[in-house]
Amino acid sequence: MPTKATKRSHRVKPGQREEETLRVLISHQRIRERVRQMAQEIRRDFPKEPIHLIGVLKGSVLFLADLARELGGEVSFDFISVSSYGKGMDSTGEVKMNKDLDVSIEGRSVLVVEDILDTGLTLKYLLLLFEERKPKHLRVAVLLDKVERRIADVKADYTGFVIPNEFVVGYGLDYDERYRNLPDVCVVRLGPRGKTKIEV
Ligand code: PRP
Secondary structure (H helix, E strand, O other): OOOOOOOOEEEEOOOOOOOEEEEEEEOHHHHHHHHHHHHHHHHHHOOOOOEEEEEEEOOOHHHHHHHHHHHOOOEEEEEEEEEEOOOOOOOOOOEEEEEOOOOOOOOOEEEEEEEEEOOOHHHHHHHHHHHOOOOOEEEEEEEEEOHHHOOOOOOOOEEEEEOOOOOEEEOOEOEOOEOOOOOOEEEEEEOOOOOOOOOO
16 A cells, blocks of 8 residues: 555655655754764864865755754865765675865865765775875764665664665655755655665
8 A cells, every 4th residue: 555645754756757756764954963963973073163065966965964954163165076886785885086176185184974875885985085084083974874775884873863765765865856945854665556666
């Protein structure tokens, strides 16, 4: 059966697309509270220190924007864009750079900001890349962590929520570039029987 539409669900049927039902997994209110706590944890570790945020495009944009406002103090931004090939268990782990950082991170306190940690292959690539550039500190904040999907031996320093292996969208995360603007993190289910047909 389709996931039951409730007040807390977004139910959509765009054009001729197969019916998609979105079930709220983490509400915007919970996200807001957790992002505030994460900012406090980060500021406890780096009081008064300028923090250089590196957003990994595109999914991290909303999280970075909210985290930056909660951090307060001196904060700067930069962005990087990478693509990874093959997200299955047989992934080669190959990551391609689409857009590098604009400025040097040497000597800076850097916080990599990711929306989701899945296989960990993207983060592993980024950490190796950034470590070579000699930052003063290199830390990672992720909003969502699918721990059971991990292939690479990496972990975040600050984690918002550990989530199950479901296809999630919203708050920056997309399905075919849609749903990034949803305020909540939702699980997508497709089809009239509500069967999950998307493989992550
Ligand atoms: C997502 C996410 C991470 C990466 C994590 O990006 O933002 O960068 O996947 O996956 P991994 O742990 O398996 O490497 P995505 O490729 O979906 O691009 P997007 O942020 O532009 O949506």
